[in-house]
Amino acid sequence: MSSKSHLTYGARASNHPNALARKLFQVAEAKKSNVTISADVTTTQELLDLCDQLGPHVAVVKTHIDILSDFSEKTIAGLQALAVKHNFLIFEDRKFIDIGNTVQKQYHGGALRISEWAHIINCSVLPGEGIVEALAQTAAARDFTYGPDRGLLILAEMTSKGSLATGPYTVSSVDYARKYKEFVVGFVSTRALSEIDSSASSPSPEEDFVVFTTGVNLSSKGDKLGQQYQTPQSAIARGADFIIAGRGIYTAPDPLDAVQRYQREGWEAYLARVQ
Amino acid sequence: MSSKSHLTYGARASNHPNALARKLFQVAEAKKSNVTISADVTTTQELLDLCDQLGPHVAVVKTHIDILSDFSEKTIAGLQALAVKHNFLIFEDRKFIDIGNTVQKQYHGGALRISEWAHIINCSVLPGEGIVEALAQTAAARDFTYGPDRGLLILAEMTSKGSLATGPYTVSSVDYARKYKEFVVGFVSTRALSEIDSSASSPSPEEDFVVFTTGVNLSSKGDKLGQQYQTPQSAIARGADFIIAGRGIYTAPDPLDAVQRYQREGWEAYLARVQ
Numbered sequence: 001m002s003s004k005s006h007l008t009y010g011a012r013a014s015n016h017p018n019a020l021a022r023k024l025f026q027v028a029e030a031k032k033s034n035v036t037i038s039a040d041v042t043t044t045q046e047l048l049d050l051c052d053q054l055g056p057h058v059a060v061v062k063t064h065i066d067i068l069s070d071f072s073e074k075t076i077a078g079l080q081a082l083a084v085k086h087n088f089l090i091f092e093d094r095k096f097i098d099i100g101n102t103v104q105k106q107y108h109g110g111a112l113r114i115s116e117w118a119h120i121i122n123c124s125v126l127p128g129e130g131i132v133e134a135l136a137q138t139a140a141a142r143d144f145t146y147g148p149d150r151g152l153l154i155l156a157e158m159t160s161k162g163s164l165a166t167g168p169y170t171v172s173s174v175d176y177a178r179k180y181k182e183f184v185v186g187f188v189s190t191r192a193l194s195e196i197d198s199s200a201s202s203p204s205p206e207e208d209f210v211v212f213t214t215g216v217n218l219s220s221k222g223d224k225l226g227q228q229y230q231t232p233q234s235a236i237a238r239g240a241d242f243i244i245a246g247r248g249i250y251t252a253p254d255p256l257d258a259v260q261r262y263q264r265e266g267w268e269a270y271l272a273r274v275q
Numbered sequence: 276m277s278s279k280s281h282l283t284y285g286a287r288a289s290n291h292p293n294a295l296a297r298k299l300f301q302v303a304e305a306k307k308s309n310v311t312i313s314a315d316v317t318t319t320q321e322l323l324d325l326c327d328q329l330g331p332h333v334a335v336v337k338t339h340i341d342i343l344s345d346f347s348e349k350t351i352a353g354l355q356a357l358a359v360k361h362n363f364l365i366f367e368d369r370k371f372i373d374i375g376n377t378v379q380k381q382y383h384g385g386a387l388r389i390s391e392w393a394h395i396i397n398c399s400v401l402p403g404e405g406i407v408e409a410l411a412q413t414a415a416a417r418d419f420t421y422g423p424d425r426g427l428l429i430l431a432e433m434t435s436k437g438s439l440a441t442g443p444y445t446v447s448s449v450d451y452a453r454k455y456k457e458f459v460v461g462f463v464s465t466r467a468l469s470e471i472d473s474s475a476s477s478p479s480p481e482e483d484f485v486v487f488t489t490g491v492n493l494s495s496k497g498d499k500l501g502q503q504y505q506t507p508q509s510a511i512a513r514g515a516d517f518i519i520a521g522r523g524i525y526t527a528p529d530p531l532d533a534v535q536r537y538q539r540e541g542w543e544a545y546l547a548r549v550q
Contacts, residue, residue, distance in 0.1 A: 040377065040380070042380060042384065042385075064373075064377055064380070064381065065386065066341070066381050066385045066386045066387055067377070067380035067381055067384075067385045067386070068385065068386050069384055069385065069386065070386075071386035093373075095372045095373060097372050097399060097401075098339075098368075098370060099433075099434075099435045099498075099500065099501065099502045100435075100498075100500025101315075101498060101500055101502060102315065102339055104500075105315070105317060105339070105342035106339065106342055109317065109342075109344055110317075110341045110342045110343065110344065111340065111343050111344070111345075111346035111386075111387065112341055124372055124399070124401060125439065126372075126399060126433065126438065126439050126440050126444075127433050127435040127437075127438055127439075127440075127501070128433070128435045128436050128437025128438045128439065128501055129436070129437050129501060130435050130436060130437070130500040130501025130502070131435075131501075133500060133501070134500045137500075158374075158401065158402050158403070159374075160374045160402040160403045160405050160406075161403050161404070161405060162402075162403025162404050162405070162447075163401065163402055163403050164400065164402075164403065164443065164444050164447060165401050165402075168439065169401075169439050169444075172437075172439060223375075225374065225375025225376055225405040225408060225409045225412075226375055226402070226403055226405025226406075226408070227374045227375070227376060227405070
């Protein structure tokens with residue numbers, strides 16, 4: 001459990017040095033939602049419809065922008081307008097995983113124009129420290145015009161069956177997050193990681209990384225390709241600050257009803273944790 | 276060293292059960308080249324110019340298609356035409372790393388239309404077995420019209436500083452390659468991995484995975500973001516069947532002269548190995 005997990009989002013927002021982390025907590029508090037919708041539809045129209053319908057009930061919309069068959073300027077403009085209309089942040093789940101020189105070009109200036117519209121990105125530390133250093137360097141460059149409204153999550157653990165994002169991999173994720181904490185706002189993980197104390201780094205008293213947990217589903221235990229699910233309650237009790245749900249919401253018979261259920265259960269679990 | 280590393284590309288082509296592996300070896304033999312050019316330029320025109328200029332001297336062109344600022348139909352059509360003109364294969368270095376349900380959409384039908392034009396793709400096994408199973412399933416589906424001319428490399432090791440693609444991660448890479456060998460043609464790794472004998476799998480006498488080694492450079496030892504280089508000779512002596520070089524060629528004062536130097540040195544190192 002994070003040393004800050006017992007604090008309210010509001011309290012964490014007021015003390016956090018990172019602008020994007022503050023924004024995340026403020027949005028959650030304002031909307032009484034810690035839900036991230038994993039919007040894994042495959043056309044721009046479906047994506048925009050989904051964001052417009054469910055946007056009022058989520059804090060973050062998570063995209064895999066490259067699964068859209070018709071990605072274009074219209075996708076970007078539409079997403080950005082809805083993010084303003086419904087006050088949500090956009091998380092492109094690109095899972096960068098390459099050498100520093102390459103990820104800089106993939107993040108900023110490439111075909112998918114990720115730096116322009118994604119407030120949050122993520123990366124794997126499989127390649128070593130260079131990937132985190134390179135992304136942080138790009139965001140800190142003088143000609144990077146998107147300012148402090150950008151941040152990186154490190155993919156420290158995965159929820160799929162047989163995940164190898166464990167042990168030394170997870171420890172290195174925490175080490176690099178601490179080293180590059182100006183750009184790294186937190187983790188995609190199954191639990192808070194603030195107790196990790198390694199030969200390279202130790203938790204500081206003010207450390208407050210934001211935890212996103214994937215694979216949250218109220219009615220299914222998994223899929224046929226290795227995904228494994230848990231509930232909002234169990235994820236939040238383990239330290240999730242934001243719960244990521246996809247098919248549990250958008251393939252439900254009534255997605256609007258479903259997202260409100262995840263919102264309510266996620267919020268109650270959060271209230272129980274901070275009491 | 277692979278049990279097949281001492282055989283000529285021609286001999287390996289004639290015995291290999293996988294159509295794409297046969298094609299790779301045939302192209303190498305026909306062009307007397309085991310060079311893969313890592314074409315990390317950022318506009319379609321630069322990419323097509325580079326492929327047209329260097330195409331006659333390489334077996335494979337490796338792309339990061341998402342770093343292009345102007346990816347379009349023209350990119351795909353141009354690449355495909357040049358692949359035919361110069362008899363090279365295309366390897367999209369996407370490094371898929373997600374749950375099975377997501378990578379299927381990223382590979383086939385998405386914004387970058389990877390299944391249409393990339394003969395070779397690669398993935399990390401960090402998420403577990405599901406990612407390999409899912410990609411193999413997509414390629415084996417009845418409505419997948421690109422036939423046997425497609426294959427997957429598993430990213431079993433990386434050349435960047437502090438890479439965590441080692442130990443149990445590399446062993447799992449080999450286990451999954453053996454289990455899904457109809458679609459997995461080989462590895463991106465720093466050496467042949469055929470001696471790995473794990474609790475899940477053992478090498479069979481006919482096993483013949485193709486080894487691609489990145490970070491090959493004749494004149495530099497590394498960059499400022501953690502990339503580390505080795506020479507064509509050292510890579511091939513360790514089991515590389517195809518050597519991947521990027522900046523060593525395309526940023527050289529005379530790229531055509533440079534690619535011919537890599538072609539010659541790579542081929543001589545191969546001849547020395549099979550003698």
